[in-house]
Amino acid sequence: xxxxxxxxxxxxxxxxxxxxxxxxxxxxxxxxxxxxxxxxxxxxxxxxxxxxxxxxxxxxxxxxxxxxxxxxxxxxxxxxxxxxxxxxxxxxxxxxxxxxxxxxxxxxxxxxxxxxxxxxxxxxxxxxxxxxxxxxxxxxxxxxxxxxxxxxxxxxxxxxxxxxxxxxxxxxxxxxxxxxxxxxxxxxxxxxxxxxxxxxxxxxxxxxxxxxxxxxxxxxxxxxxxxxxxxxxxxxxxxxxxxxxxxxxxxxxxxxxxxxxxxxxxxxxxxxxxxxxxxxxxxxxxxxxxxxxxxxxxxxxxxxxxxxxxxxxxxxxxxxxxxxxxxxxxxxxxxxxxxxx
Amino acid sequence: xxxxxxxxxxxxxxxxxxxxxxxxxxxxxxxxxxxxxxxxxxxxxxxxxxxxxxxxxxxxxxxxxxxxxxxxxxxxxxxxxxxxxxxxxxxxxxxxxxxxxxxxxxxxxxxxxxxxxxxxxxxxxxxxxxxxxxxxxxxxxxxxxxxxxxxxxxxxxxxxxxxxxxxxxxxxxxxxxxxxxxxxxxxxxxxxxxxxxxxxxxxxxxxxxxxxxxxxxxxxxxxxxxxxxxxxxxxxxxxxxxxxxxxxxxxxxxxxxxxxxxxxxxxxxxxxxxxxxxxxxxxxxxxxxxxxxxxxxxxxxxxxxxxxxxxxxxxxxxxxxxxxxxxxxxxxxxxxxxx
Numbered sequence: 001x002x003x004x005x006x007x008x009x010x011x012x013x014x015x016x017x018x019x020x021x022x023x024x025x026x027x028x029x030x031x032x033x034x035x036x037x038x039x040x041x042x043x044x045x046x047x048x049x050x051x052x053x054x055x056x057x058x059x060x061x062x063x064x065x066x067x068x069x070x071x072x073x074x075x076x077x078x079x080x081x082x083x084x085x086x087x088x089x090x091x092x093x094x095x096x097x098x099x100x101x102x103x104x105x106x107x108x109x110x111x112x113x114x115x116x117x118x119x120x121x122x123x124x125x126x127x128x129x130x131x132x133x134x135x136x137x138x139x140x141x142x143x144x145x146x147x148x149x150x151x152x153x154x155x156x157x158x159x160x161x162x163x164x165x166x167x168x169x170x171x172x173x174x175x176x177x178x179x180x181x182x183x184x185x186x187x188x189x190x191x192x193x194x195x196x197x198x199x200x201x202x203x204x205x206x207x208x209x210x211x212x213x214x215x216x217x218x219x220x221x222x223x224x225x226x227x228x229x230x231x232x233x234x235x236x237x238x239x240x241x242x243x244x245x246x247x248x249x250x251x252x253x254x255x256x257x258x259x260x261x262x263x264x265x266x267x268x269x270x271x272x273x274x275x276x277x278x279x280x281x282x283x284x285x286x287x288x289x290x291x292x293x294x295x296x297x298x299x300x301x302x303x304x305x306x307x308x309x310x311x312x313x314x315x316x317x318x319x320x321x322x323x324x325x326x327x328x329x330x331x332x333x334x335x336x337x338x339x340x341x
Numbered sequence: 342x343x344x345x346x347x348x349x350x351x352x353x354x355x356x357x358x359x360x361x362x363x364x365x366x367x368x369x370x371x372x373x374x375x376x377x378x379x380x381x382x383x384x385x386x387x388x389x390x391x392x393x394x395x396x397x398x399x400x401x402x403x404x405x406x407x408x409x410x411x412x413x414x415x416x417x418x419x420x421x422x423x424x425x426x427x428x429x430x431x432x433x434x435x436x437x438x439x440x441x442x443x444x445x446x447x448x449x450x451x452x453x454x455x456x457x458x459x460x461x462x463x464x465x466x467x468x469x470x471x472x473x474x475x476x477x478x479x480x481x482x483x484x485x486x487x488x489x490x491x492x493x494x495x496x497x498x499x500x501x502x503x504x505x506x507x508x509x510x511x512x513x514x515x516x517x518x519x520x521x522x523x524x525x526x527x528x529x530x531x532x533x534x535x536x537x538x539x540x541x542x543x544x545x546x547x548x549x550x551x552x553x554x555x556x557x558x559x560x561x562x563x564x565x566x567x568x569x570x571x572x573x574x575x576x577x578x579x580x581x582x583x584x585x586x587x588x589x590x591x592x593x594x595x596x597x598x599x600x601x602x603x604x605x606x607x608x609x610x611x612x613x614x615x616x617x618x619x620x621x622x623x624x625x626x627x628x629x630x631x632x633x634x635x636x637x638x639x640x641x642x643x644x645x646x647x648x649x650x651x652x653x654x655x656x657x658x659x660x661x662x663x664x665x666x667x668x669x670x671x672x673x674x675x676x677x678x679x680x
Contacts, residue, residue: 014354018397021359026399026432039400070352071440071478097478099435104476110469113460117450126446126484132356133443138380139360139436141367150502152530155453155486158599170442170482196483199449202534207483241474244485252487269632272513273554303636305660317664323638324661330642331634331654 016042017063021072025098030077030090033060064091070132073097100140111137111144120155125163157204159221162197164228165206169194174211174234178225182295187225192217193236196243200251201292207247209236218247220293251292260289260297261311270307286311298323354390356437357382361390362412363436365427373423384423391425398431444477445484452486458496494553495529498538501561502526507543510559512551516628520544524551525566541569586623589630590645593617597640601633612644619644631656 019041023031037043037056046056067074072093079088106114114137118130157163161177168175175194178187192208195216199205204221211234263285264271271285278289291297298319301308305324310317357380364379365371373391377384394412401410413429439447448470455466474481501508508526513519525541535552542549590609591601595618598606606620624630631653634641643650 012393013351014358015393015397017351017355018358018393019399021355022397022432023399039404041397041400041406044400066352067355069440069442070356071438071443073438073478095435098433098437100438100476104472106469106472110472113451113454113466113469114447117447117454120450120453121446126442126449128350128353129440129443129446130450132353133439133447135353135356135360135380136437136439136443139362139364141364141379143379150499150526150528151457152528153454153457154530154532155450156532158602160599166442166482166484170479196485198483198485198487199453199533200487238480241480241483244483247483248485248487267513267519269513269517269555272557273552276554299636299638302638302657302660303632305631305635305656306663308660309663321661321664324635324657326638327635327657328654328661330639331650331657333647333651333654334644 011042011045016040017067020063021067021093024074024091024093025095027092030075030092032088032090033057036060036091100136106137106140106142108143108145111142112147115144116147116151116153120153122154123156125167126157155199157199157221159204159224161206161221161224161228162204164230165194165221166197168228168230169197169236172236172238173230174236175228176231177228179219180223180225182223190217190219191231191234192219193234195236196247197221198244198247198251200248201255203292203296205247205251207243207250218250220296255290255292258291258294260291260301260313260316262287262289262301263309263311264304265307268304268307270304274304274308281311283311294319302327357386358390358394359433359437361387362394362427362430362433365391365394365425366430366434368425370418370424370426373425376425387425388423391419395419439473439477441477441479441481444473445482448473448481449484449486452488455488458499494556494559495536497559497561498526498529498553501566502528504561505566507562507564507566508538508540508559509562510551510556513555513557516626522551523562523564524549525569527569529553541567586625587627587646587649588621588623589627589643589649590619590621591634591641591643592619593637593641597637600637600640604633627652635660 020036020043023036023040031039037053037060038047038049043056043060047053064074074091074093077090077092079090115134118134121127121130165175172193174191176189176191179190180187191211192206193211194206194208196207197204198207206219206221206224207216208219209215210217261281261283262274263281263283264274264287266285274287274289278287280286281288289297294313294316298316301310301316301320302323308320310320361376361380364376373384373387376387380387391414395414395416396411398406398411401407403410409429410431411429412427412431415424415426415428418424418426451466451470451473454460455463460466498508507523509521509523511519512522521544523543524538525543526538527540528538530537530539530550536554538551538553538556539548540551541547591606592612592614593601594616595608598608598618598620601620601622604622604624606622609619609621611617612619622630627649630643630649634643634653635657643653
């Protein structure tokens with residue numbers, strides 16, 4: 001295979017994508033796939049007239065996806081006279097949907113706030129999304145006011161399930177995963193149409209429609225075991241705008257309703273930290289803590305060892321005590337160590 | 342504020358090209374360095390992008406990418422003076438919209454920032470979020486972050502950072518020792534729900550990180566803070582190891598390693614028990630470790646050294662013992678003789 005004589009320099013991926021965007025914006029009626037492959041920079045060099053262009057066509061399919069991922073409205077128009085035919089599909093990017101709406105503007109204060117908001121994501125795909133959003137904001141040429149000094153807030157989503165779940169949500173895919181509820185010996189498979197992914201009390205939750213139960217459920221990402229897979233053939237109904245807030249409201253209501261009463265050892269780490277988070281209880285040194293999940297609170301309270309004594313509810317007392325005993329027993333002296341003593 | 346430089350993919354490069362065009366259109370003559378500053382990129386990246394833009398365009402009537410079908414710049418200005426003057430535009434003349442995920446990332450970031458005292462104006466934040474929603478191609482993904490109530494601690498420290506004064510507070514470290522600290526505050530950092538102050542500790546005469554929820558009796562003072570080169574001394578990671586750190590070997594399921602990411606676990610091969618892995622972590626003393634491990638019952642077990650194992654066992658045993666009698670005996674305190 002020899003390169004066409006016309007090709008003086010290798011066309012980079014960004015040059016090909018840029019040329020494709022320009023060509024599709026410039027056209028009113030749209031371009032057919034053949035027109036694109038034979039004329040647009042980056043494709044035309046590899047196009048064979050009357051030959052097999054299968055790999056070039058696959059390249060175009062991937063490029064279309066990449067362009068749409070960036071929020072560029074690449075449309076497909078069916079031919080009037082020949083509906084359903086792939087050959088006469090036309091592609092274009094309507095300029096009115098591509099351009100930022102004309103009445104949108106941001107003040108220097110807002111730009112400053114958005115820049116800070118973008119730095120919140122330090123890792124994962126949302127960090128890349130934030131970076132690209134900032135680049136687009138910078139194109140407006142608005143200088144931001146001086147940044148708020150002395151802040152470096154950050155959010156992170158370390159759970160491996162975060163990326164696949166949030167992507168599936170965007171693509172309205174139904175997902176399946178194994179979910180291990182505390183107290184159950186083995187994880188159970190769940191099939192969920194994701195509606196929202198929310199951070200509540202420092203933990204990521206998935207809110208979605210359980211396909212078996214036919215009702216919404218909330219899951220802790222930390223309890224998802226193994227990979228999240230998409231379920232072929234099923235797609236989720238478009239989610240309306242309020243799902244994230246609905247999920248948070250449900251978690252807030254749960255948090256409000258559940259109260260643990262503990263006592264804390266005066267002057268201890270538990271006293272300083274937990275007293276700040278909860279309200280004073282009726283008994284001396286007692287603290288009332290709202291919580292969303294008893295097992296998560298039990299993990300945390302067990303970490304304080306003897307500094308915390310749980311008064312109620314009874315299930316929480318049992319959960320904390322069981323954890324402390326388990327840690328104690330798991331750390332019994334090893335046989336070799338006893339010989340050494 | 343530092344962000345890890347990520348490898349730039351074609352998506353980033355394309356976004357930059359599409360964003361640079363409307364910016365250049367609005368600026369009749371602009372230097373490469375000014376553009377680099379505004380976009381926060383290297384001057385070379387700007388030059389590369391301008392070179393590419395100036396050679397690009399649409400196939401045109403002839404489908405030959407003729408001169409009039411391409412962007413054009415004043416090449417002399419560009420090559421001799423490092424200035425950019427765009428003289429011909431093709432196809433695009435406006436900023437692109439955000440993708441649904443881009444808007445969602447910023448909206449979730451804004452929700453998180455609304456916990457900060459400066460951003461308490463909910464209406465302003467709500468209007469900004471509405472603007473982002475309207476500026477996005479699709480409905481922004483439903484990614485939401487609950488509002489945490491602003492702690493007064495944050496505003497006191499923030500006021501001191503602005504005024505350039507010291508703060509003082511009582512601080513209980515993880516060994517259970519309370520000390521009065523005077524600190525030149527440099528930066529408030531957070532990871533999810535945990536907030537930290539980083540600053541110069543006059544007691545330790547070193548940079549230190551303090552958890553806000555371990556502070557008591559915080560007040561700002563009139564004492565000017567020393568100059569510390571505007572935080573340049575601050576390392577990127579919240580928790581710095583030191584040469585005196587102790588190495589501890591733990592066993593855990595490999596998937597649980599991410600729970601300990603802050604401690605920089607180093608994998609140390611398979612454990613004797615099936616399905617578990619060994620890893621080594623470095624800790625400054627065993628008192629932080631015992632709290633960590635007791636909070637991860639059934640997940641992490643300390644193997645070595647024996648003293649670390651013993652410290653964890655004693656901590657959990659003392660906690661469990663409180664439930665032996667109905668009244669609960671007095672809690673065991675950190676024994677300073679035990680490391």
